[in-house]
Amino acid sequence: MNRFLLPLGAFLLLAVVLAIGIKxxxxxxxxxxxxxxxxxxxxxxxxxxxxxxxxxxxxLKGHWYLFNVWGTWCAECRAEHPVLLKVQRAGIVPLxxxxxxxDAAQARQWLAQLGNPYATVAVDASGRAAIEWGVxxxxxxxxxxxxxxxxxxxxxxxxxxxxxxxILPRVSAAAAGS
Amino acid sequence: MRARxxxxxxxxxxxxxxxxxALAVDPTELPDPRLQARYVALTHxxxxxxxxxxxxxxxxxxxxxxxxxxxxxxxxxxxxxxxxRAWMAARYGDFxxxxxxxxxxxxxxxxxxxxxxxxxxxxxxRVVRQRTTLLAGxxxxxxxxxxx
Numbered sequence: 001m002n003r004f005l006l007p008l009g010a011f012l013l014l015a016v017v018l019a020i021g022i023k024x025x026x027x028x029x030x031x032x033x034x035x036x037x038x039x040x041x042x043x044x045x046x047x048x049x050x051x052x053x054x055x056x057x058x059x060l061k062g063h064w065y066l067f068n069v070w071g072t073w074c075a076e077c078r079a080e081h082p083v084l085l086k087v088q089r090a091g092i093v094p095l096x097x098x099x100x101x102x103d104a105a106q107a108r109q110w111l112a113q114l115g116n117p118y119a120t121v122a123v124d125a126s127g128r129a130a131i132e133w134g135v136x137x138x139x140x141x142x143x144x145x146x147x148x149x150x151x152x153x154x155x156x157x158x159x160x161x162x163x164x165x166x167i168l169p170r171v172s173a174a175a176a177g178s
Numbered sequence: 179m180r181a182r183x184x185x186x187x188x189x190x191x192x193x194x195x196x197x198x199x200a201l202a203v204d205p206t207e208l209p210d211p212r213l214q215a216r217y218v219a220l221t222h223x224x225x226x227x228x229x230x231x232x233x234x235x236x237x238x239x240x241x242x243x244x245x246x247x248x249x250x251x252x253x254x255x256x257x258x259x260x261x262x263r264a265w266m267a268a269r270y271g272d273f274x275x276x277x278x279x280x281x282x283x284x285x286x287x288x289x290x291x292x293x294x295x296x297x298x299x300x301x302x303x304r305v306v307r308q309r310t311t312l313l314a315g316x317x318x319x320x321x322x323x324x325x326x
Contacts, residue, residue: 031227031270031271031273032271034267034268034269034270034271035269101240126244127240127241128244130244131244131245131248131269133269134269134270134271136227136228136241136270137227137228137241
């Protein structure tokens with residue numbers, strides 16, 4: 001009897017451990033950001049529209065914003081672009097772009113062609129700002145609250161579904177609470 | 179007496195020495211050899227977040243090059259290895275560390291091998307003891323079990 005109970009018990013224990021592991025693992029390939037719940041990184045970068053002007057994180061404090069990391073070299077960013085335009089038209093949260101390791105002229109052309117959903121776009125030519133935000137692939141989108149705290153991060157193309165289920169409820173819950 | 183290598187061995191040795199340079203993605207050389215050694219060790223134990231199963235040292239992607247630049251600059255600025263690791267983990271999470279940190283959250287990870295070893299030892303000890311008692315209890319000569 002014991003001969004069968006012991007391996008069976010070991011198997012059940014392993015099955016439970018693995019089931020918990022699978023249940024708690026995040027979406028495939030998505031890595032939890034340590035930034036969520038913490039202050040967004042400080043930055044001061046040249047604006048895409050006018051390199052003489054600086055986009056400063058300090059100027060963004062006091063209201064909600066979506067920080068969207070993109071580049072013209074990124075195919076997924078093209079796929080997500082219509083969703084960004086919809087977000088802009090909704091007029092609830094402004095989009096702040098980070099043009100990551102990109103050719104500025106091409107980026108300006110991209111916005112002229114596809115439409116510009118961004119309130120402002122900062123240029124990260126060296127890639128240092130993206131590292132500060134823990135970005136490992138474009139597109140990535142961060143939702144930042146008026147206190148400057150990152151409350152949500154989305155990896156990959158933003159979809160209508162993510163907007164409706166993850167971003168909008170967070171912003172409107174805060175608006176209702178205040 | 180001098181040991182002589184056969185020609186084929188020389189060929190293999192030469193190929194091994196050359197391939198080290200040819201395979202390297204990262205040509206960085208720091209001025210101080212001790213700093214260089216730390217740089218090499220660190221870039222091998224930090225994960226390339228884009229490819230995920232390669233280290234920073236082995237990855238040819240842009241982001242890995244940017245992160246190697248950070249390691250290089252921070253080492254040159256006099257930061258400790260632990261400070262560089264903590265800096266990386268603060269931005270990319272513990273996932274970037276190929277060598278997990280000692281923490282209560284990771285206790286099961288570090289403890290599991292010891293626990294498994296202990297379980298194996300207990301099981302094998304029991305099996306051995308069972309067999310020895312079986313042997314001791316079997317007082318019949320082996321020959322008598324055989325037919326004929």
